[in-house]
Amino acid sequence: MTRLWRACLAGRRAKRCSGRSAFLALTLIYFLLVAACLGSLAREGELSLGRNPLRNLLKTAVEFARPSFIDVWWGNPEFAYRSDDGTLLRVENRRAVELDYLAGLVGATWTTIRIATLGSLLGAVLALPLAALTARNLAAPRPLAWLAKATLDVARSIHTLVFGLVLVGIVGLGPTAGILAIALHSMGSYGKLFAESIETLDIASIDAVRSVGAGPVQVFFNAIWPAVLPQFVSSHLYLWEFNIRDSTILGIIGAGGLGLLITEAISLFQWGRLATVLIVVVLLVASFDAISRRIRLALL
Amino acid sequence: MSTAASSAAISLQAVACVADGRTLLDIDELSITEGERIAIVGHNGAGKSTLLRLLSGFMRPAHGTLEVLGHALAGPMPATELRALRQKVGQVLQGLHLVARLSALENVLIGGLGRVRGWRGWTRCYPAHETEQAAQALQAVALLDRAHTRTDRLSGGEKQKVAIARLLMQRPRLILADEPTAALDPSAAAEVCQLLVQAARQATLVSVVHNPVLLPLLAERVIGLRQGRIAFDLPLTDLDHQELANFYRQ
Numbered sequence: 001m002t003r004l005w006r007a008c009l010a011g012r013r014a015k016r017c018s019g020r021s022a023f024l025a026l027t028l029i030y031f032l033l034v035a036a037c038l039g040s041l042a043r044e045g046e047l048s049l050g051r052n053p054l055r056n057l058l059k060t061a062v063e064f065a066r067p068s069f070i071d072v073w074w075g076n077p078e079f080a081y082r083s084d085d086g087t088l089l090r091v092e093n094r095r096a097v098e099l100d101y102l103a104g105l106v107g108a109t110w111t112t113i114r115i116a117t118l119g120s121l122l123g124a125v126l127a128l129p130l131a132a133l134t135a136r137n138l139a140a141p142r143p144l145a146w147l148a149k150a151t152l153d154v155a156r157s158i159h160t161l162v163f164g165l166v167l168v169g170i171v172g173l174g175p176t177a178g179i180l181a182i183a184l185h186s187m188g189s190y191g192k193l194f195a196e197s198i199e200t201l202d203i204a205s206i207d208a209v210r211s212v213g214a215g216p217v218q219v220f221f222n223a224i225w226p227a228v229l230p231q232f233v234s235s236h237l238y239l240w241e242f243n244i245r246d247s248t249i250l251g252i253i254g255a256g257g258l259g260l261l262i263t264e265a266i267s268l269f270q271w272g273r274l275a276t277v278l279i280v281v282v283l284l285v286a287s288f289d290a291i292s293r294r295i296r297l298a299l300l
Numbered sequence: 301m302s303t304a305a306s307s308a309a310i311s312l313q314a315v316a317c318v319a320d321g322r323t324l325l326d327i328d329e330l331s332i333t334e335g336e337r338i339a340i341v342g343h344n345g346a347g348k349s350t351l352l353r354l355l356s357g358f359m360r361p362a363h364g365t366l367e368v369l370g371h372a373l374a375g376p377m378p379a380t381e382l383r384a385l386r387q388k389v390g391q392v393l394q395g396l397h398l399v400a401r402l403s404a405l406e407n408v409l410i411g412g413l414g415r416v417r418g419w420r421g422w423t424r425c426y427p428a429h430e431t432e433q434a435a436q437a438l439q440a441v442a443l444l445d446r447a448h449t450r451t452d453r454l455s456g457g458e459k460q461k462v463a464i465a466r467l468l469m470q471r472p473r474l475i476l477a478d479e480p481t482a483a484l485d486p487s488a489a490a491e492v493c494q495l496l497v498q499a500a501r502q503a504t505l506v507s508v509v510h511n512p513v514l515l516p517l518l519a520e521r522v523i524g525l526r527q528g529r530i531a532f533d534l535p536l537t538d539l540d541h542q543e544l545a546n547f548y549r550q
Contacts (some may be wrong), residue, residue, distance in 0.1 A: 208397035211356055212470050213387030213414030218421040222410055226401045 063271035067279060071098040071272075101273065105261065109280055112257035115175050115250065116243040119182025123243075124194075124236055126187045127152070131194030137203055148191075156188025160246050164253045178255030182243050189239055197231035198224070230299040237292035244288055248281050308367070309334040309474055309504040310355060315364030315374075317350055317528075324350045325361075325528040332504060334473070337497070339509045339519030339536075343548065347528040348508045352476045355506065356389050357382050369473055387414035390472030390503070392463050392480045392496065400452035404443060404462045407451050408434040411469030437468040441495055457488035464495045475500045477507035481514060493517040512544055526550070 041047050050056065075094030082088055133140040133148035140148070164181035171177050201224060209223040251259020258277055265274035310332040317325040325347040332338055340348045353359040355368055357377070366373040371385045390411075398407045412430050413421055420426055426434075438444045441461040446454060451462055460480060467475060480496055481489035493514050497505070507518050515522060515536060522539050524531040524547055531547065 202397070202400070204393065204397040205399050207358065208391070208393060209399065209410055209413070211358070211386055211389070211391045211393075212411055212466075213383040213385075214410070214421070215383060218413050218416075221422045222402075222413065222424065223399050226399055230401070 064275045066272050067275035068098055068272035069276045108258045108261050112247050115178040115247040119179040120240040120243045122183035123186035124190050127190035127194055130191045134195040135198035137199055152188045152191035155184055160185040164250050168254050173254040175256050178250040186239050186243055193235040197228045201227055233299055234296050241288045241292055245285055307334050311367045313365045315361045315366050318362040323528055334504050337505045337520045339507055339515055339522045342525035346525040348525055349478055352478050388473045390467040390470045390475045392477040398451040398462055403448045404451055405434055405447040407462050408437050408465045408469050411466035434469055437465040441465045457484055460492050464499055467499045472503055474504045479508050
């Protein structure tokens with residue numbers, strides 16, 4: 001008995017030791033990777049902050065600190081553009097111009113919301129059957145499960161922007177490309193989250209419903225659906241919010257919306273306008289976050 | 301088929317269950333007549349739950365013949381026949397297993413799902429007479445006032461009562477109860493046992509029991525399992541309490 005106990009203790013010790021040394025080795029590899037990244041960048045001279053980082057920072061901060069929408073109230077109504085020799089080229093009412101820009105901004109925001117909303121919904125719908133196939137506890141046929149998992153992994157690993165670029169080539173410029181890009185990329189994330197919620201299901205309660213002689217569809221709607229619905233809605237709200245952020249970038253490749261305005265502002269060095277657009281993005285994401293948090297709390 | 305065999309609710313012959321190379325159950329012969337009340341006793345891992353899973357068609361034996369309510373369960377079985385059998389077999393499982401986010405009434409209505417066909421069973425829009433029956437079942441277990449409470453907000457005893465109301469709704473011919481009173485206080489356990497016996501008035505009742513006090517409430521015949529084999533099979537009146545205590549001690 002004592003020998004058995006000793007062997008057991010030794011086994012546990014050996015397991016613990018091998019676990020610890022594996023963790024140490026992984027930590028070491030991680031720090032070596034960090035050192036290699038830092039060292040190689042430093043050797044290539046790519047770690048510099050430029051010639052005048054502080055002055056540039058200050059300048060950018062000052063430009064950003066004056067968002068363009070302020071001009072709607074305090075802009076110069078007779079702003080004169082002159083050539084180098086002082087000739088008057090044209091006079092512009094800054095207030096009217098910025099008011100027009102704000103109107104355009106509202107339209108672009110609506111486009112972004114439409115891309116994110118429809119893209120998220122399409123992604124969720126596409127992901128649902130794939131998640132059911134991937135979830136281990138539902139025991140789908142192995143080749144199908146493998147195929148579904150591979151599809152989700154590929155979708156998740158390709159960035160929305162890459163999907164967008166390819167889709168603009170296929171369906172042309174406009175929100176459709178954006179919607180499809182968002183749907184295809186977020187399908188991967190939805191599939192993973194949905195499959196994980198299905199895997200946390202209480203299998204015994206499903207068996208209890210099966211045990212009364214219920215058919216597969218009845219089991220789905222009476223045991224699986226009520227249990228996973230809150231988690232599905234929660235995942236949907238989370239990814240929807242994420243996609244609103246993501247769809248602002250899609251404008252860069254021609255899907256329209258806020259991203260287009262961001263690209264314009266950056267190319268023309270209009271930091272004031274960029275600040276205005278970014279404020280809208282932040283407000284949009286923050287308000288969506290607040291709403292979705294309330295809905296999530298109400299659902300649990 | 302003899303008359304005795306035709307009135308048998310359950311009959312097992314040379315049945316063995318194996319998982320991961322380990323024999324979970326090895327029964328030479330067991331016959332349970334319709335309307336009998338049976339208690340199965342034994343240590344944890346003795347094969348009690350395996351036997352119940354076998355009888356409800358959730359597990360198949362490695363070999364042997366097994367017949368439950370006239371359905372042969374040993375070989376492969378069409379899904380429709382399995383569902384038809386499950387409609388007739390009611391279960392109260394260890395740890396209850398109600399659908400947590402549904403109300404007590406909706407959980408009771410699940411008991412009648414075998415009878416509800418088509419879209420009504422998918423959308424949980426049950427016919428009025430089913431809802432009426434479910435309400436009656438809840439009233440029978442004195443829980444009608446909690447009908448619209450979500451089951452994850454009910455107490456342990458109340459949940460077990462909902463499981464029994466689901467059983468009443470199902471109207472099964474065979475009831476399998478796996479430790480129906482586990483985690484209940486003594487008075488709640490006795491109440492649940494009485495309700496279970498009432499539900500089983502028209503049915504055969506096979507229950508796994510640990511508490512000897514509950515045996516007279518639930519059984520007239522006691523089967524002891526040890527390491528997957530039948531150690532004893534006696535009428536309750538012949539079972540000595542000391543003998544039972546020794547059985548658990550071994």
